[in-house]
Amino acid sequence: MAQLNQRVKVRGLNGTVRFIGETKFAPGVWCGIELDDDQGKNNGSVQGIKYFETLKKGGLYGIFTRLEALGGTDRSGQAEEASPTDDGDLRLQQLVGKLQKKVYSMHLKSEELNAQIQCSIGLEAELEACIIQRESLVLENGQLQMDLSTLEETYQKLLDRTHELQEEVDLRRSIDDEECDINDSPDILLRRNRLLEATMIKLQAALRSSQEVGESLQDENQNLKEENEMIVKKLGNISQELENCRRLMENFHSQLESEVKYGHIVDKLTQENSDLTARLEDAMVVADQLRSETLVAKDLQSIYDDLEEELSEQLRILREDALRSQQTIAKLKSEKEALIEKLETHDEPSAIEEQTQLTQRLDGLHLKLHRNSLRNKFLSESFGNESCQSPLQVARQLSFLSNTMREEVKEDYGRLLPAVLYLNFGSHHQASIHRLTSSGLLKVSNYVKPELTNLEAWKENIIEGRFPEEILKFGMNIWVNDECSIVQKDALLLFNFLHDASSELLKVNEICDKVRRDLMSMSQICIEKSIVTKPGAVKLIENNEVRAIVTAFFDQVVSKWNAGSYQSKGYASIDVFNSKLVELVVDEVSVDKMCPPASGGKKESLSSKGDASFNKELDALERTESIQLSKIEELELKLKVYENKIERQKLQEQTLLELRKELNLTKLREKSLQSSISTLESKNRSLSQILEDERIKHSFWLPSSTLLSLTRELEGTNYLSLVSHINDLKAVIVRDTKSSDVLKANPWLQQPILMDDYPSNSEFFANLNRTRRNLFHSLEEADIAALGFEAHSSSTLIYHCNKLRERKVTSKYLLERLVTS
Incomplete structure (x- = not known):
């Protein structure tokens, strides 16, 4: 067992024990050690709580480890050197204590796992809700755009049809007027006039219906425009946030490439490296804790095996006692049957008389025993000497x-x-x-x-x-x-x-x-x-x-x-x-x-002799009484010890049975929890991957699979190697400094992007030109910009143009189907 100010060795490092006790950051007994070298994790404080003071300053000399990790080998050696005893009380108490600690730790792990399960379920539901909301918004936007284009086309067709019908009516009216002026008689003109009136009434009814349809279409178009404007505003806000994120990323890249910010970045990466190192050491502490728990489990298993052997031996002895008792009961039953047969052979009056005599003799014996006990008590009142x-x-x-x-x-x-x-x-x-x-x-x-x-x-x-x-x-x-x-x-x-x-x-x-x-x-x-x-x-x-x-x-x-x-x-x-x-x-x-005091010497001598004889008698009586009382107390003490031992043994057996039941239940719960943990870990990994993808997508304006993979590789990069690469790049930049004017090399940034072939997507091109202007102004104001605009086959402009062409073809196809139907 480790003690304070004791020299110990932990993970190949020498140090001195400064703290032993319970802590706030983890359950159980922990040992705080001050290392000789600056290779620790803390300075004696964890999570703002100071546990011990380190004598050395200006570094991290403190480390915490489990107390079992220090004294594990010593305890095992002591356990091997310990000799088995007949009385198993101490072993049973140790087993009960260790099992209670194990049950307590299992309960704590169960609560932590339940909390992790609830957290994972909440994150899963939140993620699903976000994904569903995003998909619903995208689908709703596309559907509204399609409905709007369809309604506009229908309205345009109806309006064209109304104009054609109006022109046709005007043309027929002029023709009829000309014919009427030339040759027609009044009757013919009257019939033709009536026919024209009926036709005009029908045309007016059709015109009113078409106007009503047009008005309803206009109202619906207005509603769709309002909804589209709201969605466009939302998309504008999202694009603005993406633009802000992009600017931050560009600033980060520009700072990364600039010579002025190298020290800050290196410090930040060094801090992150130290944090990761601390997390790694915490993981190593957890691993040590698991190893110590494994040692405790092995000790419990060995104690359980020994206890099982002892209990099996006791059960064997009890079976033998039960067998002997059964044999004795069988023998007594046979004797009872023999006595019953013997009684049945005698006549009934004689048997009753014999039973009465036996009862009287038995009562006499009881009375005699009672009187003898009274005589013995009287003798004990005389202190064993009846003559005195x-x-x-x-x-x-x-x-x-x-x-x-x-x-x-x-x-x-x-x-x-x-x-x-x-x-x-x-x-x-x-x-x-x-x-x-x-x-x-x-x-x-x-x-x-x-x-x-x-x-x-x-x-x-x-x-x-x-x-x-x-x-x-x-x-x-x-x-x-x-x-x-x-x-x-x-x-x-x-x-x-x-x-x-x-x-x-x-x-x-x-x-x-x-x-x-x-x-x-x-x-x-x-x-x-x-x-x-x-x-x-x-x-x-x-x-x-x-x-x-x-x-x-x-x-x-x-x-x-x-x-x-x-x-x-x-x-x-x-x-x-x-x-x-x-x-x-x-x-x-x-x-x-x-x-x-007496005056004469003779009187004193006589009284002293009488007192001496009386005191001798009294001393003898007191000695006899003390001996008898000590024997009585000794017998009572032995009886109490035996009774306490029996009660304690019964209580320990009952406790062991209860602990076994609880241990079996705990094992079953542990298995179920492990299965649920495995499933939750798989779900957590998938959800973490999805969340990571979503986070990366929100960080970029136009995300792609290549960009996502590159971002994952960047986040998985070792920070130490990244720092070394940065230092190498810094040296190369200082040695070979070449600069070029990005705006002169890329004149297309100064000219607006035209939309000759795409009249229906003016809003998209407006946003695109706004982005181009922002990029132009940021490049114009920046001193250094690590940018290169090389032509790629999969550029964002070509990608969106292809998407627009596909949408145009789809809309044409839908219009043709609408016209044909």
Whole structure:
């Protein structure tokens, strides 16, 4: 992988890496390199965006290339050196990432190709519309000219015919007048006069009809003339544009041949050459990109082959497992059938009785397993050492028995509730002793352990589902020790017990809303009172009131719960008890103030020995607990790892299937796009050729096939060779300078072109003479004109004269057909 300021070699050129990252001009990760020589493409900026600064100035030292092109060989070598592992997670993740990048690049290419397709379709439609419009205008112009000439001839014929008829009428009238004067009688003259009147009426009707036809023809002729004038104006505008283009071309040729403009032309050609070189380098960059994509595709193919082999191996293993499972299922089915046959052989009552016994035995086994699990949990609460009876162990055991009694023992709630609360109080009492001895407020020598000989019996009774009567018999007397006065002041003992007791009472569904609110208020008061604000401090109650308050709670609340009167008398008792708790004074005292240093050395040694033994027991218990917790956490972590691995494997398989489907669809789309691209490229080439021909035709006044081919050859000429030819021509012109007067050598430019034989094409000859005058004036004003007027057999004048002769012959032929018809 390339890094910044690293020396690299690209296309035979040495340089230093200055930029690595994404760019605006192309997608993907690109690498900007500052070359040692002035053979780059840019100065660190592309399309107006500066990516890095080159240290060398006064030239193009920057170049951009794909990052894969630099590190392609290294990656392939690393891929060969890498050893295969059993866990394919990393390989699958790499495959998924590469496939996603491939799909993204294919989507981008698809969008670009669709945009090119739409652009080509629009250009094709525009070109077709222009061609059709031009052809329609040419055809319309020719048709209108033919119609106009036809109408003029028809009108002239009708007018000549009218004149002939008028002359004939006049001649007959004069003859009749002469004959009438000589010999005719009145009757004959009268009949002849009537006949002449009828003839005159017919002639007048024919004359009116011919006049109407003439007027309609004149109107139509006028309309055609207007349309012809409009078309002539359009053609004049087009000819004017062509004339302007021709002038520009002549100016360009004159500048090309003049010595003054050589430097400008050379600079322009050099700039175009540099642009073409930049385009060539861009094409080379695209080629490098395609090569890198080919390398990536090969890597993807190799990864896909490896993955396919692994998946085939996994499928083989799964098939073998499925075969073994089928064999096991078949074996179990046969055993099931054998058992069904065996059951059918027995009598129905005996089979039912045997099934009932088996069900009872199974229920007994389940119950036994459940009780054994409870015993194991009780043992775990003892930290694995049941013989040791420290206060912390006793507290955990009593808490476990309290929770187990609530679930396992089926007894009247009035008797079960006090027993559960007594055990809960004992648990908090032993926890308070452990807390006070750990903080040093209670000495181990002053602590008298309670008689817990019945604890094992209580455990067995509770696990077996029997209610231990001894708990109600002893009550709180087994836990409360008058010698431990500091325990009777522990506020946490009181408030923790009352909080648990109120939570236990709230589990009853039949209590009214008032009692429920009072119990919730008691729980909130206990939580607020038990908060310690100073670190290393304890909360104490004055006058050893813990036993008195707990006894009052059992007498005022729990006993009424036992009697079933909590719906009536329990209102006032809980409310009064809450008010006492609120008024209770609790002091928060630091441990250092409560435990001043001892005066005598013997006392210190005794207390230190007791504390040392207690601390040893506590350390042993903590070590046992930490070991068990670490094992539990390790097992949970392994289980989570296995579950995550299975889920990740399923997700990866699903992702692979989806990616395969998408890859197949992408391949199909790529094939269709490639076919459409090939067709579009062929169409684009043909359209480009047509557009190029049209552009060349619009650039010249009288285009021909020879001129078009010469223009194509000129545009396809290499600019460097053209510059060299220009320099050679410049040298030859400077060496052999010969000039001649073009106007004297061509006197026909000063004389107008006559139109003796072509009277019907006066407008064309007028345009031709106007062009000749423009050419004459431009040559007269120019200092240098590289022109030669040699006679050619296919000159434009002969060509147009031949065209006019053909049109004249065609018009004569049409007139003859019209006359004959």
